[in-house]
Amino acid sequence: MSYYPPCPNLELTVGNRCHSDKSTLSTLLQDGVGGLSVKVAKDTDGLKKGEWIEVPPINGALVIIVGDILQILSNGRYVSVEHRVRTTKISSRVSIAVFTNPILSEKIGPLPLAVKDDVAFYREVSYLDYLVSTAHTGRRPLDFVENNNPAGF
Ligand SMILES: O=C(O)CCC(=O)C(=O)O
Numbered sequence: 001m002s003y004y005p006p007c008p009n010l011e012l013t014v015g016n017r018c019h020s021d022k023s024t025l026s027t028l029l030q031d032g033v034g035g036l037s038v039k040v041a042k043d044t045d046g047l048k049k050g051e052w053i054e055v056p057p058i059n060g061a062l063v064i065i066v067g068d069i070l071q072i073l074s075n076g077r078y079v080s081v082e083h084r085v086r087t088t089k090i091s092s093r094v095s096i097a098v099f100t101n102p103i104l105s106e107k108i109g110p111l112p113l114a115v116k117d118d119v120a121f122y123r124e125v126s127y128l129d130y131l132v133s134t135a136h137t138g139r140r141p142l143d144f145v146e147n148n149n150p151a152g153f
């Protein structure tokens with residue numbers, strides 16, 4: 001559960017910084033305040049790469065977020081969305097996220113069904129190695145397993 005207190009000075013507040021989830025799927029219940037937004041990954045009908053789109057709260061609705069592990073398993077077919085949360089000046093906000101994750105020793109890599117013409121975009125690593133791969137570097141763990149990046153970065 002995350003609690004975001006109101007902040008009178010929005011320039012000094014992070015909320016939840018831009019990140020992608022290291023889960024397979026995340027299921028999110030947000031209250032009615034709003035503040036969650038997702039980053040457009042590539043130019044598509046009327047949307048520009050890098051643009052932020054608000055995810056409006058809908059009463060009774062759950063937000064399903066594709067995580068890094070589903071991106072790897074699906075060989076990039078499903079994209080792990082970057083998202084962030086902005087606080088507001090007047091209301092606090094509460095959200096509840098449930099992360100569905102592999103067990104730590106599980107090997108994670110593109111599923112054979114998702115690999116076309118022998119082109120796997122990600123190399124196989126254990127989930128534990130994935131989690132610790134970029135600790136304290138500020139880098140995205142997805143970069144660590146991309147196959148066009150054999151050094152791991
Ligand atoms: O509070 C939210 O709406 C999102 C939280 C989140 O992105 C996370 O915990 O990974």
Ligand SMILES: [Fe+2]
Pocket residue numbers: 019020021083
């Ligand atoms: Fe998240």
